[in-house]
Amino acid sequence: MDESIKVENKQQVNFKLIEVEKIKFFENDPAEIGFNNTKVDTKIHTELKINMKQGIIGIILEIAFSLKEKPEINLFGIKTEHTYKIQEISKIVKKITNNGFNIPDQFLAILISVAYSGTRGMLSVLVTNKKYKKIILPIVDPKKLLPQKSN
Numbered sequence: 001m002d003e004s005i006k007v008e009n010k011q012q013v014n015f016k017l018i019e020v021e022k023i024k025f026f027e028n029d030p031a032e033i034g035f036n037n038t039k040v041d042t043k044i045h046t047e048l049k050i051n052m053k054q055g056i057i058g059i060i061l062e063i064a065f066s067l068k069e070k071p072e073i074n075l076f077g078i079k080t081e082h083t084y085k086i087q088e089i090s091k092i093v094k095k096i097t098n099n100g101f102n103i104p105d106q107f108l109a110i111l112i113s114v115a116y117s118g119t120r121g122m123l124s125v126l127v128t129n130k131k132y133k134k135i136i137l138p139i140v141d142p143k144k145l146l147p148q149k150s151n
Helices: 105-126
Strands: 002-006 012-027 040-051 056-067 074-086
Touching: 012 105, 040 074, 056 105, 074 105
Parallel strands: none
Antiparallel strands: 002 012, 012 074, 040 056, 056 074
């Protein structure tokens, strides 16, 4: 998938999805944990891996579904990494500290959106229990999945 987008400062950015990896997946037996089609909580965590030399950004998503009334009881979950090759990465990603980068939110939200959709597809294939197949990964504004900014 080759894409070209314009970001906030009207700069064109070319990128390509180069790898999709399922890092882990788990599915607990609903009978063993007492799941009876009750309400479910969804937890989503986003991380970034950036390699400026290689021009690569990795989006790591960890999604877990748990019982709403007992959030410590996990039903099923997945952790994925979607890796993108960014053409001329230094024009869009600015290194501000040893471990800190400045990336336009609009651009990052697009990468996260693709990763979230891909992870949704993996869940539809990997989840095998019929009770769990009825649980829907919510539609989320990708900007709400942006990793927390640190100083």
